[in-house]
Amino acid sequence: ADPNPVRTTCPYCGVGCGVLATPDRAGGAAIAGDPEHPSNFGRLCSKGSALGETLSLEGRLLHPEIDGRRASWDDALDEVADGFRRTLEAHGPGAVAIYLSGQLLTEDYYAANKLFKGFLGSANVDTNSRLCMSSSVAGHKRAFGSDTVPGTYRDLETADLLVLVGSNAAWCHPVLYQRMLAARAARGTKLVVIDPRATATSEEADLHLPIAAGADTVLFSGLLVALAERGALDRAYVADHTDGFEAALARAYELAPSLDAVAAACGLEAAAVTAFYDLFAATRRTVTLYSQGVNQSAQGTDKVGAILNVHLATGRIGREGMGPFSLTGQPNAMGGREVGGLANTLAAHMDFDAASIDRVQRFWGAPRMARAPGLKAVQMFEAIGRGEIKALWVMGTNPAASLPRADAVRDALGRLDLFVVSENIASNDTVNAGARIRLPAAAWGEKDGVVTNSERRISRQRAFLALPGQARPDWWAVAQVAKRLGFEDAFGWRTPGEVFREHAALSAFENDGARDFDIGALSDLDTRDYDQLRPTQWPARPGAARSDTRFFADGGYFTPTRRGRFVEVAPIASGSAHDDAHPLRLNTGRIRDQWHTMTRTGKSPRLASHLPEPFVEIHPADARAAGVVDGGFARVTSPHGAATLRVRVTDGARTGALFAPIHWTDETASHARVGALVHAVTDPFSGQPDAKATPAAIAPV
Numbered sequence: 001a002d003p004n005p006v007r008t009t010c011p012y013c014g015v016g017c018g019v020l021a022t023p024d025r026a027g028g029a030a031i032a033g034d035p036e037h038p039s040n041f042g043r044l045c046s047k048g049s050a051l052g053e054t055l056s057l058e059g060r061l062l063h064p065e066i067d068g069r070r071a072s073w074d075d076a077l078d079e080v081a082d083g084f085r086r087t088l089e090a091h092g093p094g095a096v097a098i099y100l101s102g103q104l105l106t107e108d109y110y111a112a113n114k115l116f117k118g119f120l121g122s123a124n125v126d127t128n129s130r131l132c133m134s135s136s137v138a139g140h141k142r143a144f145g146s147d148t149v150p151g152t153y154r155d156l157e158t159a160d161l162l163v164l165v166g167s168n169a170a171w172c173h174p175v176l177y178q179r180m181l182a183a184r185a186a187r188g189t190k191l192v193v194i195d196p197r198a199t200a201t202s203e204e205a206d207l208h209l210p211i212a213a214g215a216d217t218v219l220f221s222g223l224l225v226a227l228a229e230r231g232a233l234d235r236a237y238v239a240d241h242t243d244g245f246e247a248a249l250a251r252a253y254e255l256a257p258s259l260d261a262v263a264a265a266c267g268l269e270a271a272a273v274t275a276f277y278d279l280f281a282a283t284r285r286t287v288t289l290y291s292q293g294v295n296q297s298a299q300g301t302d303k304v305g306a307i308l309n310v311h312l313a314t315g316r317i318g319r320e321g322m323g324p325f326s327l328t329g330q331p332n333a334m335g336g337r338e339v340g341g342l343a344n345t346l347a348a349h350m351d352f353d354a355a356s357i358d359r360v361q362r363f364w365g366a367p368r369m370a371r372a373p374g375l376k377a378v379q380m381f382e383a384i385g386r387g388e389i390k391a392l393w394v395m396g397t398n399p400a401a402s403l404p405r406a407d408a409v410r411d412a413l414g415r416l417d418l419f420v421v422s423e424n425i426a427s428n429d430t431v432n433a434g435a436r437i438r439l440p441a442a443a444w445g446e447k448d449g450v451v452t453n454s455e456r457r458i459s460r461q462r463a464f465l466a467l468p469g470q471a472r473p474d475w476w477a478v479a480q481v482a483k484r485l486g487f488e489d490a491f492g493w494r495t496p497g498e499v500f501r502e503h504a505a506l507s508a509f510e511n512d513g514a515r516d517f518d519i520g521a522l523s524d525l526d527t528r529d530y531d532q533l534r535p536t537q538w539p540a541r542p543g544a545a546r547s548d549t550r551f552f553a554d555g556g557y558f559t560p561t562r563r564g565r566f567v568e569v570a571p572i573a574s575g576s577a578h579d580d581a582h583p584l585r586l587n588t589g590r591i592r593d594q595w596h597t598m599t600r601t602g603k604s605p606r607l608a609s610h611l612p613e614p615f616v617e618i619h620p621a622d623a624r625a626a627g628v629v630d631g632g633f634a635r636v637t638s639p640h641g642a643a644t645l646r647v648r649v650t651d652g653a654r655t656g657a658l659f660a661p662i663h664w665t666d667e668t669a670s671h672a673r674v675g676a677l678v679h680a681v682t683d684p685f686s687g688q689p690d691a692k693a694t695p696a697a698i699a700p701v
């Protein structure tokens, strides 16, 4: 064996496991967990350990294409630059957009954000992370004044109570979940799972609350009331470090006037709700983890707010074994947030306020700054459908499969004057929706850069394979287009390390401690330092102790008053109204052994054998009523689309609810693209789509 394997980071979930890759000189590599990486200490889940089976070049896009014909990079880049220039001249910056991905490296994200927001004047820069964690971003910013994850993974191991809300971590964040279970075995940690479905995670729980979809705000409002009535609040923390408690408590009483009202709204037994409240009140070391069941909601930001409220009220934040914790879905959702890769953020956790616009403009030397937020994902594709956005670059994601109302998205893509994709693969639902210019992107194992995991830890992804064909990194393609538009000086990077240094320097530029994201200490890494960068958690402030990696135990929020803010959460959002033709609610999500639209995981027969075909889960009572049987096929319909799926009848489903995985597309299975069914209802603050409660119907095929 090679004694010097390449240290890199897994390309899948937000746990961010370290990987040792030992290339075999035949285009493959042996894969093992990195025992020195502080996310996983050598462990890998089924997806990570199968990475070596996914490295073939089969199906790859290896050369630029224009109108279906092979082209040179020069010609393709000229076409891209000319197309954007013409669109800007004719229609202005509102007519151009770029749609990014939580799979991209931070350097790719930074380059794209800089070009569009600083040099093309358009903030129409959004990302599939909008579908993943934007409600957490909005919730953090409302409560903390910044998009800050207060705690660390270590807190999950030193807590005495773990509350998982809307998270099947056993399947979706497996290695972190294994860490939780190992600590639990050692110290008897209690585990509460709040999820409408019975899952691999709820099987292990001391208490499973199969809550009705959308009722989390009521459950956590009731918890705030219960804590107040039991004298379990940290009154000193509330008085010293927060604002708005009394108003938030008054609202909580309105939403949760009694235990019976909470139980009824949540569809739970009152005794189970009481058991949860008792446990929470009695256990100071509590971490509440939440994921897509909270975020992907018409009320995701308020759900986050209701969770943050109880941690602010008990002072259980930023201390060992305590805090709210957002589990990010993608490998670099956090890095995207850090560069400002969301339409409503500017750069380095700065917003579109006048001072930040001026600061970033001076730092970039930008000639044409966007001065207001752009369109968020769902709005962006609706604007494409209306013909208002005319030139689009999609980078590393498959919106024609993954966005709500995916059929309408696919149709909209066909209306573009200029449609560019940067992709690893030659064919997927988005590429096939009329992408005129196709740029071959470097894939995992071929490119270099950094990603940030759920606990703010920045890790290197390192190349261990040669670039195949003419594949190139995405940051390079962006810089080449920028040069053709006349911005050579600002995009003259030669290496990803140079991009990273600029990003780190921007985070510290005129930052007097008023912004949380500051990795200025990493801005002077030389090439060797960058190549050898060890996993590093921010804050990495100049002069800060290396142990100083939690926030808010002693206040110090990033609001104007430096105090945390309680939130008055709204009543349960109605989402889409039921109608007689669609009496059920469709919930979508992941399975253990597939990732997104299966571009990579689909290459591993071992992974495919876990759950080999698209399916829908249904409760026995609903199955009987609909006349569908276990193992048969059913047609699931919504007002927006239809899919044909294998039926799995299970007691673990809630009555009235269906569950279908997101992974299969028109490219990988016939008529199983569930994104086509999902309604386009979004959270009013975050713009995140509600992927958990679309009105739907089911019938035998």
Ligand code: SF4
Binding pocket: 010, 011, 012, 013, 014, 015, 016, 017, 040, 043, 044, 045, 046, 047, 048, 049, 173, 174, 175, 176
């Ligand atoms: Fe990769 Fe996530 Fe599995 Fe770790 S837990 S190996 S990051 S998919």
